[in-house]
Amino acid sequence: MTAANALKTPEPTSTFDVDRYRADFPILANVHPHGKPLVYLDNGASSQMPQQVIDRLVRYQTHEHANIHRGVHTLSETATNAYEHARRQIQHFLNAKEDREIIFTSNVTDSINLVAHGFGRAFVSEGDEIIITHLEHHANIVPWQMLCEERGAKLKVAPIDDSGALILEAYEKLFSPRTKFVSVTHVSNALGTINPVKEMIDIAHRHGVPIMVDGAQAVQHMPVDVQALDCDFYAFTGHKIFGPTGIGVLYGKAEWLEKMKPFRGGGDMILSVTFEKTTYNAIPFKFEAGTPPIAQAIALGEAVEYVRRIGLERIAAHEHDLLVYATDRLRAMDGVRIYGTAPHKAAVISFYVNDIHPHDVGTLLNEEGVAVRTGHHCAQPVMRRFGIPATARASFAFYNKLEEVDVLVEAIRKVQKLFA
Amino acid sequence: MTDSKQLYQEVILDHNRKPRNYGKLPDATHRSEGLNPLCGDHIRLDLKVAGDVIESVAFEGQSCAICKASASMMTANVKGKSVADAERLVGEFRGMATGTLDVAKDANHLGRLTVFAGVKDLPSRVKCAILPWHTLHAAVQSQAVVSTEGDNDPVAQSA
16 A cells, blocks of 8 residues: 555556446435435445345345245245355355355344354353454454353453554464454454454464454455355354345354354254253254344345455455555545554545544535544444544445545545634 | 534534633532543533532533534533523523424523524434533532433433
């Protein structure tokens, strides 16, 4: 990420026909905040849905819906097939070895809680240790804290440097014979830092410790291959990868999933129930109690196919152009400070404008049609690390254009003028 | 809708840059802290109440411009007023910010404070404007720390 102070919108270095893909997203053309074209830079919080995924939802509800896994009638078979097809689409998307290693959850928070419960309660006891990093979203802190409190275990936190990059040597030093589990984010939602997860996984395994990766901010930006990574668990959520809310994914190695306790009890997760004893179903069904979000799972399958068709390598290249250009332009502005300057970053920029509170910045950027997230981004320890209560965050998706960076810069300039 | 820009122009230019009654009161009789954990707004309010009258008032803290300007104007407004009058203003301000009081139609004592009427159209910012008032209410009720979340949620209370 070298910074030539380009002030004119540069020619993109990747050949990526962004307008062609933008046309797939009706909301980008339909919404005009304050009469301005929508500049949607809040993709880290939730992304938009292409027409292909919307159509899939509609087709399911208009032609295919029934409950799954239990009906003998045609519709139930159709719905079951579509749901299980989606599971295989996710399997291929992550390059998991088997489809039974893919569990549908409701979001990453749910996926992490499943592991904290299913693994934690089975294998973590008093005096044991769990490792996370300073970059985690609250979703990857609180479930482990709750587990540690319940079990009398200890939470250890791998530090970051002033650029927001993980200090790998310090991470490795945290391991002890009592370390039972590691859970780390792939990409920081607050700073954009891409963690060296392959190295982190290898280090954990050298110490004989299983490791989970929170991919909420990763799978929509870069190719992820869980077999190449060799992580034990990987989680992502539907609504950040152009799918619906209410659906998340947990990948887990079959050998672990089979040893783990179920998370929730209920229908679908059993083989047989008597009042004396219940025999649990095989994986993945053991972890999918009750009627799942069927439509959402099927739509998520369509969403990952959509992303695969475009190609994550191409998406990553285009988003890197966006990151470099936006970073250069914001750095060139007096009074704008960027938090998170790690060498490896996703297209996420957390910033502060002069001494203006990020909430004021966000409210006024909205006047110009620019949607950014402001606040602590559910990552208060990261904010505290940098001594700030909050930031404004621009988080990009592949449908964002370099020209939208110019709109952001102009809008920030107007905020500065108002506060001058 | 350029309401928020207008709101900013009217309020910020003055009170955010030069907040009135900023600081501490060494002889405070009532003291309270207000906290909005969602955005990190944090203000401290000191009151000196003699008999039934708020003789002096001061605030300090870290907050967004809306919160700071609201606090600044509040202190200027309640200084010299009776506790009962101040409490009445707290209720009216809360009503205005949450949209249950229409400043154009309903009788009120808000005066210049009606510049904040626009925040009702910025739902995510309502709590920023109310926090100082909520803290004032807590101070005269002798509560030490208040939060905009949980049981003390001012927006939920007025809903």
